[in-house]
Amino acid sequence: MAKVRAINADLLARNAYLELMNEKMRRDKFGASSERSRRLRDQLELTFEELEANASEAELLGQIAAAKTTAVTAFTRKRTTRRDLPADLPREKVVIPAPQACPCCGSHDLGHLPADITETLERVPARHKVIQTVREKVSCRQCEKISQPPAPFHVTPRGMFGPHFLANLAFQKYGLHQPLNSQRDRLEREGIPLSLSTLADQIGAICVAVKPLFLLLEAHALSADRLHADDTTVPLLAKLKTEVARIWDYVRDDRPFGGPAPPVALCYYSRNRKGEHPRAHLAGYSGILQVDKFAGFNDLFREGRGEKPMTRANCWAHSRREFFKLVDIRQQMKRRNAVAPLISPLASEALERIDRLFAIERDINGKRAAERLAVRQEQSAPIVVDLESWMRETRASLSRHDAVTKAINYFLNDWEGFTTFLADGRICLTNNSAERELRAVARGRKAWLFVGSDRAVSARR
Template sequence: MDATQNEIKALRIALAAAEARALAAEAVAAATQAKVSGDQALITHLKLEIEKLRRQIYGQRSERSARLLDQMELVLEELEASASEDDLAAEMAAAKASVVAGHVRQRPSRQPFPEHLPRERVVLPAPASCPCCGGTKLSKLGEDITETLEVIPRQWKVIQTVREKVSCRDCEAIAQAPAPFHPTPRGWAGPNLLAVRHGPRTDGGSWLTLFEKFGQHQPLNRQAERYAREGVPLSLSTLADQVGACAIALAPLFARIEAHTLAADRLHGDDTTVPVLARGKTGIGRLWTYVRDDRPFGGPAPPAAVFYYSRDRTGKHPQRHLSTYAGILQADAYDGYNKLYEADRQPGAVTEAACWAHSRRKFFVLADIANSARKRAQGKTAVISPLALEAIRRMDAVFAIEREINGRTADERKVARQDLSVSLLADLEAWMREERARLSGSNDVAKAMDYMLKRWASFTRFLDDGRVCLTNNAAERALRGIALGRRSWLFAGSDRGGERAAVMYSLIVTAKMNDIDPQAWLADVLARIAGHLAHRLDDLLPWNWCGPAAPARHSFAA
């Protein structure tokens, strides 16, 4: 018996030693990655400074050189944010492995806040009695001041949090109020500066860092230029450092939104292009989205969306995104989804549900009367297809039924579809097969019909399942902001920047889907998350959020 206990004890010691070695190796790897990221950011920062000095000495050589300078600033923005993320990840890994020293990145020094900004003093009084011995004979030694840059509409200010420091005459112990939480480690920016604006935006009012970058698609270099015009010079590197820190702070919320979204019985899936800078040229990346929205069939689960970034559009990406999913996928006819639909797939085959709006669009282009009139006015040939018009008329009858039953329970929708839509679709299929037989394979209407007829089972799946929608519009709505934003931010600065954008879009779009102001939500979450209990993190999700808490400067460490 003693031998068995000794063996168990020895195994436990060996397991603890193995875990310690694994944590140490993880910390070393994280520190190495942080150093590499920091070096890349520093090199790019120095290259940018050299190019700026050249322009000052020799003047602007061409319009192209000015555009390259803008691109270098965007690359630096992404590298600085990535370096900040890696630095914080290394610190957390080093904290778990106490024998490994954390990586300390050499950051560009931040200049003091401008003296002309008003200061608001928030004094945290020293204890009335010595926390060490309980004595009341205290004498003031001085005070420590922590400055936080904050902003309100058209006005900047620096909040000075003053922590009085006293010493006990009885035991000589020094006492002081604990430092306030900042939204990010080593933070200097208030939550409103990081996330949100207050009040309506009038006469070009201030939009702020995090939401403006991802919600309003304004790169940090443009924000820094505007802040400088308002009398508050903040470097691009300084702002990017805070963006990276915010991404780390908000990562746990992204993980919970991701788990909630992928637990749905039915998902909407789609993707869109994202221009990405790559070694002197612009590549084309992809942003993928998967949307959970049970409201059309009266589901009680809150809506949510999760985004992912990839460098290309190969099928391995959706297969990785949905590797644990086995429900219904509402999407277009992209071949990359095909392996998800295989019967022997583990953990189970994904059920394909096609999008009627996508197929209707193909006919609508051929029957667009207004567009044809514009072409004729320009002297171009324009033909309106009567077959396309008839196909749209028949489809619109099905769409009308769907509008009437939207929001009803899945069972009620199924009954209504069986009563009203089955016969319409049977007539539509018979009509299309009859007309298709008379058309050549090169005819545009024939191609639109083939798109549907080859996938007729997935197009009619909604008849037997009330959870299935007629269209994939939920995913297209989620991507709409990105499509509009491309005109402003032009491209992502790197793959890491694309991945960071995917996380932030997941948070912002999910907040919007739950009728929550994403700006106010981000500001409140950033103000609270550092001191929030880990097991109560779900309280900060958009659908559980109860509005702004007390300002961050009134929350203190225990």
């Protein structure tokens, strides 16, 4: 029975793994990046994690049961080839010496052969220590003046916590989304009792200390010729309810066109989604802005704004998503329950045409802007011209209430913004750089649930 359980558990784990791989490949080929698809992948990964653990447990239990009998052989699971551990990790060599004499005949005439080396990943537990800084004092016997070296620099006032502790505190809170009360409880279990107010006081001091660094990053980002912009929601605690506030991000990433400047992401907070917020964030900026079709960005591109209006580059991933919804069987089955899902052949054709552009972009990603532009004018431009003609002809033959018409209108209502990439090799086809940076906020919403006040989040942008 133990062997049968092990085999069944292995089959379940393999099936979950194949479902996960199928979903990832299907999304990579056909699906746009969306929070719903990420949740689905997360759920499949959790399912695979549980079944994989169960299969390993069942395998070991089967081996223990088989060792007690000679009639049944143990079941051994087939595993993928193990990856090599990173070469940059420090190695600690533990040598098990060979025997000095032959265990068979007792001879001491032995020759050394190449040793077998097994690498095992181990974790060195983190530990805390207290650094005592002793500043000696001296008194002059002649003039009775007391002298003492100055106190060392401390990141935060009173110097109770060192820079590594403070960096870990901030990273746990904002990088791993661990609230301060959870960190307080963990420290208390490690024998370090600290109050919540003490940790919160240090977070406030950290924000002040890193403010100059943020200003330097802001200047670096806004000096770019091209930026990605996006926003996402954050629940804001209000009286008897939560309100929907916003986190805006602006990303400089020159790597797609081989730019040497390091990437950077800026985040700002606002209580609502009014267009005045991106106008304030980008005051004085006049480069290329890659965005979705949110109307709040429209004023940034109008004539008369500053010395030079921005150049708009719309996101093809957002517009492609409108067609993908019409062929997404899984989502249609959820919405329509027992009604058979419908796959629009027109939407499928549109996806095939658009995917040709994405295939070209994958080949030129990371190349110089001039080279990207030359490839686009030679290969992408004819596809875009044919796509526009096909869309206009298709729209003319459909009802204005048809779902395909609405997806086409999403494109044609601002076709100039979608074709900007054909005139500039620095522009990306999608706004995924900004969307990727906001995933951290989406993950954090599951941990901290809401922000406590406007100042709490705006001071820590």
